[in-house]
Amino acid sequence: MTSSLTRLTRLAVVAAAAFGLAACGINSVPTKEEAAKSQWGTVESAYQRRADLIPNLVETVKGAAGSENQILTNVVEARARATSINITTDDLSNPEEFQKFQDAQNQLTQALGQLRTVVEAYPELKSQQNFQDLMVALEGAENGINTERVRFNEKAQDYNTEIRTFPSIIGAKLIHGAQPMSYFKADAGADQAPDVNFGSMSADTPAAASNDNAAAPASTPAAATN
Numbered sequence: 001m002t003s004s005l006t007r008l009t010r011l012a013v014v015a016a017a018a019f020g021l022a023a024c025g026i027n028s029v030p031t032k033e034e035a036a037k038s039q040w041g042t043v044e045s046a047y048q049r050r051a052d053l054i055p056n057l058v059e060t061v062k063g064a065a066g067s068e069n070q071i072l073t074n075v076v077e078a079r080a081r082a083t084s085i086n087i088t089t090d091d092l093s094n095p096e097e098f099q100k101f102q103d104a105q106n107q108l109t110q111a112l113g114q115l116r117t118v119v120e121a122y123p124e125l126k127s128q129q130n131f132q133d134l135m136v137a138l139e140g141a142e143n144g145i146n147t148e149r150v151r152f153n154e155k156a157q158d159y160n161t162e163i164r165t166f167p168s169i170i171g172a173k174l175i176h177g178a179q180p181m182s183y184f185k186a187d188a189g190a191d192q193a194p195d196v197n198f199g200s201m202s203a204d205t206p207a208a209a210s211n212d213n214a215a216a217p218a219s220t221p222a223a224a225t226n
Helices: 002-023 028-064 069-084 089-093 095-119 129-164 168-176 206-215
Strands: none
Touching: 028 069, 028 089, 028 095, 028 129, 028 168, 069 095, 089 095, 095 129, 129 168
C-alpha cells in the first residue's frame, strides 16, 4: 500500500513538474519560433520567384528599348545585390543583418519601378505577349512577397510576444536563450501608390522619357506592414 502511494506521489510530482515546465514556455517558445522560421522560408521563396523573372524581363525590354541601357543596368545590378545577401534563420534576431537584406530587396523594387516608368514610352513593347506575360508574373510575384512578409511579421510578433510575457519568459530566457525577431518595416508612404505623370511624355519620344526618368526620384518600394 505504501509503495503504491509513493508511486502515485511520484507520478503526481512528475505531472506537476511537466505542467509547470510547459507553462514556462518549454514547448510553446520553440513551437512559435519554428513557425516563424518556416514562414521565413516562404518569404525567401517569394523573393526568389521575383529574381528568377528578371533576366527574361530585362532581355525582352532590351530587344525593344535597347537605348535604356542605364535603367536596365540598374535592374541587373540591383538584382545581383539582392540575391547576394542571404541571411539564415539565426539572423532573424540580428536587426542589422535583417535590415541589409530588406534594403537590398527594396533597391531592387525601386529599380523595377524605374523600368516600369520607362516602358510607358514604348507601346510596341507593351503590346508584346511575352512582355505582358512577364509583367503579369512579376506583379503576382510582388503581391506574393507582400503577402508573405505580412504573414512573417504576424508569426514573428506571435513569437516575440511569447518570449516576453509571463510565464513563458522564464523558459525563453533560462532554457532557450530566446532573442526577439526583426520585422519587415514599411517605408514612409509605402501604403500609397506612386504618383506618376505621363502627361508630358510622348509615345514617339522614348529618349525624352528616359531623361525624365533619370531626373525623377526612385519610386517608393512596396513593403509589408507590421
